[in-house]
Amino acid sequence: MDFSNKMVVADLEAGVGTLTRLGDAGVDLVLIVVEPTPKSVEVGCRAADLVADKSLGRAVVVASRIRNEDDLVMITKAFPDHQVVPIPDDPAIVAADRHGVAPLDSAPDAPAVLALARLADDLVAFTS
């Protein structure tokens, strides 16, 4: 397919399996979504290593479900060489998940949604 002048957003399977199989056709950005838990940080670090090893593109760490400064520090310490974008822990996201609706539709002004909107704006600017 010709993707010129189009944005392609892919949601890969959990873990790093798909990343290991991603060819060198490359992407502009890899967003590594990490929660403040040792398990999640561990997987995120492996994903970041893969992105670097395979020269897949720029990697940005999305720190999800951040409740406090400690949560964010845990993630920024693990990714000292990456931009880390915090997304707050937000009951509106949980409620949207519970009802199977898009957070952007059910709670467009929720803090987490607004943080994601800012991230999207930044990334569009980066890739344009």
Next chain:
Amino acid sequence: MRVAFVGKGGAGKSAIAGTFARLLARRGQPVLAIDSDPLPGMAFSLGLDRDDAPLPDEAIEDRPEDEEGPRYRLRAGLSAAEAIDRYAATAPDGVRFLQFGKIRTDPRALFRSQIAFRQIIHELPEDRWHLVGDLPGGTRQAFTGWGGYADTYLVVVEPMAKSLLSARRLARLASSADRPVRVLAVANKVTEPGDVELIARRSGLEVVASVPLEPAFADAERSGRAPLDVVPDSVAVGAVSLLLERLDHQQLKGATT
């Protein structure tokens, strides 16, 4: 008891499976915890520090060309039970813990260990250990025989739309397995009175336990420590204990083929 925990990623399988395995071991029973997830998980929930431990090369050899089967096999003379005695980690409460390692960069690096792991779980002696398995999130491994050692699949389900959808798919394990299995649901992160009924209705499964969403239990997960060590008196740990009792007493009929 031979159980395997399945469900959508993030549903809480590892935390419940690890707690379940240790509670069972505390009864003086020999327990083998089986982790077939290539991502980190069950080791932390059991209380182990080291998460990534593939089966070593010394345990594995190339399969002779004239022999049918996968490319690798356990070293000649090494039985499944001996491999566990020698290479499975020992977790708190004496739980033995078997895994094939965790993906780092190249998944091919795990092929030898993975094939030997599958041979071990295929050739496990029937009655030596109680088996508690933790499969990766999703449906792929569950439907391709990775939990074949289990006679009971426990589907961990959150009251969330996507988790419910996964549970409905996993309910089909009852009719797809090679041999009779029962498939039951464990409701997790329950917050509202109607959650259990919702899970039962949407998954089509009998709900055998209800584990509440409890900040202290979640905090244990966040800290990478075993809930049983951090919050042994929590309601969530109590709910896992009840699950064990119910299964142990064979009070359930479950969904069987």
